[in-house]
Structures are given as C-alpha cells and as structure tokens.
Amino acid sequence: MNWRSEHIWIELIVESRKISNFCWAFILFLGSLGFLLVGTSSYLGRNLISFFPSQQIIFVPQGIVMSFYGIAGLFISSYLWCTIFWNVGSGYDRFDRKEGIVCIFRWGFPGKNRRIFLRFLIKDIQSIRIKVQEGIYARPVLYLYMNIRGQGAIPLTRTDENLTIEQKAAALAYFLGVPIEVF
Template sequence: MMSKENFQTNNVTIDNIRRDLVIGSRRFSNYWWACVLSFGGIGFLLTGISSKVQTNLLPFINYQDIQFFPQGLVMSFYGIIALVLSLYLWACIAWSVGGGFNEFNKKDGIVRIFRWGFPGKNRRIELVYSLNEIDCIKVDLQEGLNPRRSIYLRLKGKRDILLTRIGQPLTLEEIEKQAADLARFLQVGLEGIA
C-alpha cells in the first residue's frame, strides 16, 4: 500500500522503486495548438473553396467579397498548411511521442529511461543503466529570454541524460525540490545548485 508521503503527482515510489512519469506530447499546449490549427485551417480552406465555386460554404463569409485569384488561392494554401500541421500535432498526441517514464530501481540496481517515439522500427526508446554508473544528478539553470531549467542524470564518463520534460520550464523551487528528492533517493551528489 502506498502512503501519502510516497505519492506525488508525477512520481510514484514503492519498495525502493521510483517511477517519474513524463507527459511528452500530450501536454495542454499541443492540444490547444492542434485545435486552433484545425479550426483555422478548415476556415481558411472553406473560404478559399467558397471563392472558387461561388457558394457560401461558411455562413459568416460572403464569397463575393473574396476573389479567387489571389486571395482565395492564398487562403486555400494557408488552410492546407494549417491542416497538415494540425494533423502532425494530432498524430504526435495520439502516439504519445516523447511520453514515458524514468524508473530508478534500487531493488534490481538499474535505471530505466523509457520514451515513446514515432511509429516504426524504433518506436520504443529504452535506456537501461546500472545504479553504479550514476555519478550525480545535474541541474542546468539558464535564465533570460528563453529560460531553461533541466535535470540531468550524469553517468560516469560525463554523459548527461535529460530527465525532465520539454516545454514550459518548472519553477526554480520545483526543479530544486525534484532534483534534491531524486539525489536523496539515489544517494548521489547534486551538481549545479549553489
């Protein structure tokens, strides 16, 4: 049975096994942009088609106000591009590209990093390392116009493996807490936090 101390939103710790879930492409911003591009693309494409066939396909657009060449043609082109981009986003969401988990198993002495990729031969991306190969937990903090706050698993030999999700950066407090909790669980050093 899991106690409240061992259960957090994206982290589950049971019997010396910690599993951190990674959302990947199924985050709110991707749903938002997929919807916006879908509706916008359909609107632009129907407006362009309306100007060509001389029929109002959308009730709030008068086809007589739009000439097919060049406005209708350009709107059709923009609509097709938006629909292709939205199709790509919906496919990434459906396939859960980038989603997965980071599992730290003290019982078996392994670290398992798992992510879903695009369909094909390499759909399942899985990295497995021994806990003995872990040098430390590294925190990368870069402030500025495009801030980056990331947690890395540093292996002996100075190879860094990204553990945090891509997207909206976590607050400084959240990143410090997650890194400290992970370093404490693995009983390794913490690098990058003064």
C-alpha cells in the same frame, strides 16, 4: 501517477497528451479549416461559410494564399494529432536502489525504434544536472539531465516552472546519493 518507496522510485512522464497540446491541435485544425473554406469559397464564388461573403475575397492572390495556409495548417494539425495519438515522448523513469538499476522508457514515433528503453547502473551515475536556458519572453526553461559515466548526459524532463524541477532534482539526487550540477 508517481510512486515512491524506500528503494524504488517510479515516475510517469506525460509529454504529448497534455491538455495544452489537445487545445493547440484543436485550435489549429479549426483555424486552418476556416482558411481552407474561405479560399475554396472564393474559388467557387459561393458562400461555404454563411457569415462571410465570398465576393469580398478575390481568388487570385488572396484565395490562393488562404487555401495554402489552410492546407499547411491541416498538415501541422494532423502532425500534432498523430503525436497525441501515438503518445510520443511519454513513458516512465524507474530508479531501483535495491537492484542498483535505473530504467528509462519512452515512446517514439512508429517505426523500428518506437520503444526507447535505456538501462544503467546507479553506480555509473555521476550527477543530476540542471540546465537553464532562456525561453520565450525571458522566462527560463529548466532541463533535468542525468550525467552517466561514459554515456554523457541523458535528458529526463523539462519544465517552465522553477520550483518543481529544482525540488525534483534535489529529491532525486538525494534518493540516488549523487551531487547536483547547475549549468
């Protein structure tokens, strides 16, 4: 839900609670659980998974390797589920022309700096910057930055979709009255 009026632009950022992250965390959990069950069944010599006979897998070295991959996958899956639960990277961007203030809020990992809150004056914004990097399979990944005087570039968002970020950058630059730079 984004909200925009004549003087205020509020954009909600959804980072870790995307549907793709839920799918990857679920698939990784099920796959690593399967690896761990196969490794455990080869160690015990009993079929813990009914459709896969444990006699075909010898514990040393195949069962140990499968157990290792299962445990490693469970750790990675738990990391993904924690980032989803803590909503890491999500927040909002608030641009207020009437007050002349930009507020950027993001959730981080639990700890001292869990809440990341940045405030800038609109007059200190030098430009909106689009950075293009080559992604996987030669697809460009576009990053949107806000170039602040004396602070450097503050990242706003990234996307694999070309049109939406270019349109967003143009609309934001027009709203703030600053130029666009492409790198």
